[in-house]
Amino acid sequence: MLLKIGELASRTGLTIRTLHHYDKIGLLTPSARSEAGYRLYDRADIKRLHRIQALRRLDLSLAEVADVINGENADLQSVIEQQITSLQQQIAQSMGLHDRLQELSTLLKANQEPNLEYWLSTLEMMSVIGKYFSRDEITHMRAQEQDHQGILDGAMRPLIETARALIDQQVPPSDARAMAMSREWIATMGRLMPDAHLLNKFSQMHRNEPSLQSLSGVDDEMLDYITLSSIEVRYAIYRKHLSEEELQYFRASFFRNANAWTQVFSDLRQKMAQGLPPEHPDSQAILVRWRVLFMEAWGQHLPTVIKVRAIHEKEPELGMGGGLTPALLRYAREGMVILDANNTQSKNKNTRKK
Template sequence: MLLKIGQLARRSGLSVRALRHYDDIALLTPSARSDNGYRLYDSADVARLYRIQALRRLDLPLTQIQAMLADGGASLPQVVEQQIASLERQIAQASALHGHLRQLQAQLAERHEPSMDNWLAALERMAASARYFTDAELHTLTTRRQQRNGDNAHLTSTLHDLMGRGVKPDSLEAGALAQSWIAALLDDVGGDEAMLMKLYAMNWNEPTLHMLSGVDRTAMQFISHAMAHRRLAIYAAYCSKAEMVLLRQHYVKQTDAWPILICALRDHLARDTPPASADVQALARQWQALSLAKAAGDPALQAKLRHAFEQESELRVGSGIDAPLIAYVREAVQSL
């Protein structure tokens, strides 16, 4: 049985114009022509049209469909995998947008109409987050913060109180706050040290977020110095009293340089930059210099600190340094 183009159009749900276009680009060429030149389609043509329509449902361009039909569909598994990945990205984007809209809805409910500054600040926060995190990571952040039902306002208030009273980072109060602060951030990122470093980089680099969160670079340094003093107490079990005197003089001074270096190395690790590349090797040299500097230039003390870091999990929590990063840096150093 042969179908004319109008009949095939009605039964397939396509337009005559679309079928003519398929013929023009040799995607679906009718197997026969009538004496007066009308296109005639047989069962094989109908089967091919079915395959074309099935592939079109995957949002593939006609040129790609043509190539796939030519090679017998060999690339179909790869296409399906790509489409699944694309859908997952769309789902993550939709979830992130849903979270942002929920936040704006809450603002409207609590504060009525947000001011122009509030709207712009919300948009700036969204834009800044997109520069540092993938859609899936943003979804994780939003979901976990909603589950925790908090925005760390009480921690920020305590931070401002300590700084306002002139409390030093080496105090017990500052150490306790720093530990709670890092624990809350790690909870937000699901314990992912790489995401924690992205949070640090975003909040360090984006002045707009300083105004939104009330935490500027000075406040961030207060937290990191307080954490450094907590770690010094752990190192005391591995070092002599004379070595601890040296550490107190040099260790905390290097604190501010570490997060930026770790963020840069993690970025290269995520992008699969070869450890032997010039950029990574330059960072590896900085790593070596900082490691020695925090040990007052003493290689023996540097070795003790490295050993303690490997043995004590509390030293690694919130540092942004994990086994994959250590292996990456070690390979870079070996290739110097």
């Protein structure tokens, strides 16, 4: 059975132009030609075309279809997995848009005379948040939204005004007023975001999004000021137990690595929440990062490090902010014991080899 191109187009619902294009790119080349030079498609050609149509319904590109059919550079399983991933991303984007529209609709219904600037700011905020938080995380935060609004209005906005005034007056971060503000700031953020993992994401979002800084009034300068004053709070505690020589690396190291510390605490808390023991390789990898940061903070001086460990037992305020809870500290210490034992075994093996 041989079909002319017009007959094949009619039977398959494709256009003649499409079949010409398939021929041109080598995807479907007719097996025969009539004496007059017309394209003629045999049974094998028709079978190949049906396969092309089936794969196109999976939204594959023509190049991907050709690779699958010709068995070159791609297999159907991997291509399908890629398509699933793409569809999941599209679904997530659609659900995010649905959520934004739903929330805006609710807000519009509650306000008979909406202010355009307010609605645009709200939409921008929602769009930014969607870049950093999953849909489940956003749903969780929205469930707490009413309580959060009270904290924002009652505590956070006055703190922002206080921080801005201190900065404008050039009050140093080590001043008692700045240190008191930073203590209250950290405690308030802990109430807003008790989940350290979400708090870490929120901090990263605020650092990376100028539009969010503009909306909140909290810019990089203020974030750095709060970080510095919170370091001064810790410095004052350590100074009760350590000499200035032992503290010489502390300020610079903790400011440079503030985000890294928060990330380490957040990552390790996740492993705890997953029920992984401290000796699990994933937890041990995080503890290696912890140790590097810790040793840098104290100038790689082991006697000071030993002292600091004891200080943390006596001074719980050193764990303020960042998610360093007593439970996390215990988990980390258990893991460090195992990390030390593994390092000792490794050194012994290397020594024997020599």
